[in-house]
Amino acid sequence: MRKQASNSFYAYLRRDLLLSYRRLGEAASPLIFFVMASTLVPLGMTPDLASLAKIAPGIIWVLALLATMLSVGGLFAGDYQDGSLEQLLISPQILVMPVLGKVTAHWLITGLPLTLVSPLLGLMLSMPEAGYLPMMASLALGTACLSLLGAVGAALTVSLHKGGMLLALIVMPLYMPVIIFGGATVQYGIDGLIWTAPLAILGAMLAAAIALCPLAIASVLRLTSIN
Amino acid sequence: MNWVWFYRLASPLWFYQTTTRWLPWLGLLAFILLATGLVWGLGFAPQDAKQGNSFRIIYMHVPASFLALAGYFLMATAGAIGLIWKMKLSYMVMKAAAPIGAALTFLALFTGAVWGKPTWGSYWVWDARITSMLILLFLYFGVLALQYAFHNEEASNKASAILALIGTVNIPIIYKSVDWWYTLHQPSTIKLTSAPSMHPDMFQPLLVMILGFYCFYIVALCLFTRVEILRRERKTGWVGDLVGELNGSTEGKRQ
Numbered sequence: 001m002r003k004q005a006s007n008s009f010y011a012y013l014r015r016d017l018l019l020s021y022r023r024l025g026e027a028a029s030p031l032i033f034f035v036m037a038s039t040l041v042p043l044g045m046t047p048d049l050a051s052l053a054k055i056a057p058g059i060i061w062v063l064a065l066l067a068t069m070l071s072v073g074g075l076f077a078g079d080y081q082d083g084s085l086e087q088l089l090i091s092p093q094i095l096v097m098p099v100l101g102k103v104t105a106h107w108l109i110t111g112l113p114l115t116l117v118s119p120l121l122g123l124m125l126s127m128p129e130a131g132y133l134p135m136m137a138s139l140a141l142g143t144a145c146l147s148l149l150g151a152v153g154a155a156l157t158v159s160l161h162k163g164g165m166l167l168a169l170i171v172m173p174l175y176m177p178v179i180i181f182g183g184a185t186v187q188y189g190i191d192g193l194i195w196t197a198p199l200a201i202l203g204a205m206l207a208a209a210i211a212l213c214p215l216a217i218a219s220v221l222r223l224t225s226i227n
Numbered sequence: 228m229n230w231v232w233f234y235r236l237a238s239p240l241w242f243y244q245t246t247t248r249w250l251p252w253l254g255l256l257a258f259i260l261l262a263t264g265l266v267w268g269l270g271f272a273p274q275d276a277k278q279g280n281s282f283r284i285i286y287m288h289v290p291a292s293f294l295a296l297a298g299y300f301l302m303a304t305a306g307a308i309g310l311i312w313k314m315k316l317s318y319m320v321m322k323a324a325a326p327i328g329a330a331l332t333f334l335a336l337f338t339g340a341v342w343g344k345p346t347w348g349s350y351w352v353w354d355a356r357i358t359s360m361l362i363l364l365f366l367y368f369g370v371l372a373l374q375y376a377f378h379n380e381e382a383s384n385k386a387s388a389i390l391a392l393i394g395t396v397n398i399p400i401i402y403k404s405v406d407w408w409y410t411l412h413q414p415s416t417i418k419l420t421s422a423p424s425m426h427p428d429m430f431q432p433l434l435v436m437i438l439g440f441y442c443f444y445i446v447a448l449c450l451f452t453r454v455e456i457l458r459r460e461r462k463t464g465w466v467g468d469l470v471g472e473l474n475g476s477t478e479g480k481r482q
Contacts, residue, residue: 156373156390157373159377159382166372166373169369170372172365173362173366173369173401174393176401177397177404177405180404180408181404184411205400212396220389223385223389224382224385224386
């Protein structure tokens, strides 16, 4: 039974990664959004590096949050439309592992690239160097949290035709604790404080989210896909 | 154990008939309490040493904030009961609680902003409690938006019940993190709690107002739920009879 469960986790992880590999342009769009939107900040505010440096940690975190939120809506939409979600629901296995596999794939496609590309944004917004490592660490843990929470919203809105804006409304309040501690980790690093403390809380949030969110997603999918 | 009362509670007809009997009295009680509390608080309670008369908005602000939070938990509890026992009435209460709670949260924020101008010098301050209330308002908006997004009533019920429950799990986390965030960035403004302990002369009318707001909340919840009952049960016989009776009585008057 346990072996079967882990098999279904890997099967769905592999399947979603493969699907996005075949549509690389689509998979890359959150990343491109992340970089493009960061250009709006100096254009809309000021090119002055000193003032950009001040707000860089917050801006990068906000943009990472938005990029994750915009991409998470498609997590179950494709499967719902082509009917494979229904097949998953009526299959005899426990739903939690495939769901976790799908969310993990989402993080590997969006959260991880965002984390890896964030130093570039830090450079462009002239963020102090001490913030780079805390930023990458907090983004790695934080975006995983965002993917999990966002997947709950995606499951709630999967059967709705225009769920995109609604998903944002539902998910954004739930994202607020993550961005508080994510932004704080970077700020602590820049200020020379012990930044592992807020990072540890982010890790705790991620642990709780890994434990609870797949259960919530699985039950939501069973309830709302009847529509 | 005798669970008959619990099952009877689940009947929309029973709820409708009972509230028809009790609502006038409850409404009267709410009116008396609110009127007493307002006149007492606004007219007779002593002035605050530092804030003068502007503190009197507390008599609206505090009860509204109390019920804004309590209303969210009530909504989530009603949703949980609906999910567990598949109770129709419970979903109706949940649906009725959302707009009332959102309105009370907005009232709390609004009175807070009006109060903030004379005391802090600005309408909006990023204080921990204000920010938490704002997030609570967003949580209410999410539930409301989700409720109206579905065409299928059952899916709408279940989805918003689950969202309300997820919000309940998150409320302590949100409150704690906002609190921590605020102490981290604490600006040098005046703290919200200016009076460490209230004078009894000020506190007693506040207590009356809180009780009055609770009664008012129950009245509003019952009224909203009754509308929802009539809407959802419109195809049942008793609603038809009720409407027929009303039509008959108005026709009788006309003749």
